[in-house]
Amino acid sequence: MTSRVRLGDRSKQPTWLWLMILTAHRGLCVYCGRSRAETLEHEKPIADQGADVWWNFVPSCMDCNRWKNGRSAKEWVRDMDLHHRYPAVGFAKRAMRPEVYAGITRRVERTQREIADPDRRDWFRHHYGHARHKRKAEMFEALHRCREELKGYPHYPWRTPQVRETKADICLRLICCGHMHPDARSVHAMLSAEQYQAFQRAAYRERVHQGELVGKIVRQYLTENAE
DSSP states (O other), X not given: OOOOOOBSOOOOOOHHHHHHHHTGGGGBOTTTSSSBOOEEEESSOGXXXXXXXXXXXXXXXXXXXXXXXXXXXXXXXXXXXXHHHOTTTOSOSSOOOHHHHTTHHHHHHHHHHHHTOHHHHHHHHHHHTTOOOSSHHHHHHHHHHHHHHHHTSSSOGGGXXXXXXXXXXXXXXXXXXXXXXXXXXXXXXXXXXXXXHHHHHHHHHHTSOHHHHHHHHHHHXXXXXXX
C-alpha cells in the first residue's frame, strides 16, 4: 500500500485507517496508557511539517491530544520532566506523574512498530476498506463493530496462516477467511443456541477457525465409522 505524503497539512483519512490506528496499543491512548483511544494523533506535529500518513499516526485520547499541543513525544516528555524538576518555572501547564510520562517514548515506539506491520495493515484494509464515515459518530460505530470482531478471535487474525497463495488483493487468513480454502465446503449444523455458543467457545479454546473444528469432528467421525 502506498500513501501520498502530505507535510504540514491535514486530509480526510479512510475509515479502515482510523480503525487500524485506534485498535493499536490494545485500543488505549499511547500517551497516558489508560484512556480509550479516540483520535489519530500526529506523532510529529503537523505544525512542525509532520506527515499526514499512517506511519506518523498513533492512537490518542482527546485529552492527551490537546495536552501534547504541537510537540513530538520526546519534546513532551522533556517538558514534563523539566516541569517535574522545576515546577515553579512553568515548563508545562499541567503535571503528569513521572511513572506515566517516563514510558511515553517506549509506548510510542512499540505502537509504531505494531502499526507498521504490513500483514496487520492489509487485514484492516481488506476487511474494512469498504467502510465509509462522514461523521465521527459513524466512525465510532464502525470502531465498535471492529473491536467486537477482534474480541471474537483467539489471537490476531493477521498472524494466522493464509489458506492459499494468490495475487488477488483479498484476505485469505485462515482464522477469519477459511471459507476461501480450496477444500472448504458449506455445512449446515442443527444446534440449539446453547450448543452453538458452546461450539464457539470450543473453537476459541482450540484457537482455530470454526470451519476447521467442524472438519476435525467430521473427519474423526468418518474415520471411526469407516466400513
